[in-house]
Amino acid sequence: MPRADITDLLRLDDLLSDEEKAARDTVARFVDAEVLPIIGQHFREGSFPAHLVPRIAELGVLGANLQGYGCAGMNTVSYGLVLQELERGDSGLRSFASVQGSLCMFPIHAYGSEEQKQRFLPGMARGERIACFGLTEADFGSNPAGMRTRARRDGDTWVLNGSKTWITNATLADVAVVWAKTDEGGPESVRGFLVEKGMPGFTTREIPGKFSLRASTTGELFFEDVRVPEANVLPGVKGLRGPLSCLNNARMTIAFAVTGAAIACFEGAREYALNRGQFDKPIAAYQLTQEKLADMLQEIVKAQLLSLRLARLKDEGKLTPVMVSLAKRNNVKAALEIARSARSIYGANGVTDAYPPIRHMLNLESVFTYEGTHEVHTLVLGKAITGHDAFG
Template sequence: MAKLNPYDLYDIDSQLTEEERMIRDSVGRFVDERALPLIPEHFDKGTFPKELVTEVADLGLLGSSLEGYGCAGLNSVSYGLICQELERGDSGLRSFVSVQSSLCMYPIYAYGSEEQRERWLPGMAKGEIIGCFGLTEPHGGSDPANMKTHAKRDGDDWVINGSKMWITNGNIADIAVVWARTEEGIMGFVLEKGMPGFEARAIKSKMSLRASVTSELYFDNVRVPEANRLPNVKGLKGPLGCLTQARYGITWGPIGSAIACLNEVVDYTSDRELFGRPLAANQAVQLRLAEMGRQITLAQLLSLRLGRLKDEGKMQPAQVSLAKWNNVRMALDIARDCRDLLGGSGITTEYHAIRHMLNLESVITYEGTETVHQLVIGRELTGISAF
């Protein structure tokens, strides 16, 4: 019998189309050849590898699941595989693509006017216009209905006041999709860099997502024209719809982190000898590695099924919550265990595990904390909201 792929124990590869495999492999080569040589140094310095943005755009990875406007029009499984391979490199790189695609391009595509789509989406697909997404606020990200940022009509304009927190891409963004409370309900606005009263401040001293830009946004009487308001949605269903798109990609991304950590630790324990034999020859080590393989396999099957449901138009938000909860927890636990198996070497960024472990501490918190997703499933099981 043919030997199993240790990182694809249930032969997920055979369930993919030729196009899906080609996309995964092309992004994988980009990660191996271009991203991984740069990421550790950027992580150490706390800088984003902006030099990769043009290459990411040239691969068609920005807004890849959208149709038209220079976007690739790929299916959902392809987008998931893109996220998996990018996060195999670093969560910060996947976060950049996720925010640009699912949280900025998607709302303009889904909720914007045709004029807005033509104005921004082609440049965003080329990486010439970078976006950020303003929903989370300093007083509590898990309760978006309690947002304080507000917009008031003033003639043909809107005047926005408030602030947003933990905003990926904030300091490098050319536009920000910002959600604000109005007398007519919650609405989305596209703010442009340089608008008077609009300021982005970098969040420093991060120990996680260091190869990513994280910012605070401030709005002090920012005057925004009506032409910059997203006209086709009102209420929380707008931002929550964006989050569902982004969370879907996040169910795939941590699989890449986990595979990177397992691959590294299998090589390390096979090569390192203690007491006359490789570490990998010990039952205690093999039990831990086997558990990692089991958990990765379950996550792969979960995300693949979720992707097929999404392409069939049948995906439910609670199903996304289940996969986000399971897969990020899986990857974080694996990264921590791999760090331990690497011994003293595991605390340096010469190895990948601690970088992935630190990044995943953010991934398990953003786009809905683990607890929020657990409560979503609890509500599905009981019919009772415990929020």
């Protein structure tokens, strides 16, 4: 069977439009030519390949599924496919694009004033303005309702105090979409603030020592009496519905994207197994290796089917958060297990960054946790199944 047919065993390409395939293939060529040759070195050095941002923007990836304001207006399937190709390169690049588009451009597009949309979105789509999403705090990850960051009204400005952590793009960002509790009280007290670089009292700091997402920038945000004008407050949403809708938007495409890492690991392990000899034949000829490869392919195909159906439901307006939890939970777990199994096929070589599985495996450990931990999505499904809320 030709290599190109292996990871499309059920001919899912037949279910894609020409536009969807063209979007995917364009980004795939970019990843092959410009990402894969350099991403290992960036991972080793712990540096983000910022020089690729203009090219990613040129390809229409940033805010790809949004309409107008310089955005590409892709459907959800196309957006998922282009993120899958970025993830095949490295989760750090895909995380950059997901945060920029799904977590930061989306709330401005959905809840911002027309002035905010005109001011921020075109530059963000061109990659000229980089953004980050400030929700997670040191003591409040899975429970954002407990956030301590506060904003109090003072005339025609808001005074912001608090901090956020584990924020992708933190030290690169020109604008942070920050969620804080206000002095208005009640369940609708959470508001979104567009905090711009250079505002007095707003500082950032890189988080050191990561063994995951090393080709991504992750940091902390600090707010000490930061004065945010009313013009920088998102007017279209109040309460946790705002940030949670952003997370749901991102989780869906992340579930789609992680299959790219799984495919990279599977294809690399297959090629290695066919070329690595042991006891006078390639290790691909041994039953245990074939079992590993069969298990990997099986999970990839299942994840592809789940992602494609999920994206179609999103475009039909039928998507629910429970569906998203199922896909995120299944696909990330499957991709992580595939990366680990692929690593074992490489033997000792698999723990070096000369080969892809250990890099993808370490990255996926973060994806397993962010955008709703595996455990939280388990409880979301548990509640849907039983009607009982096990969070408390």
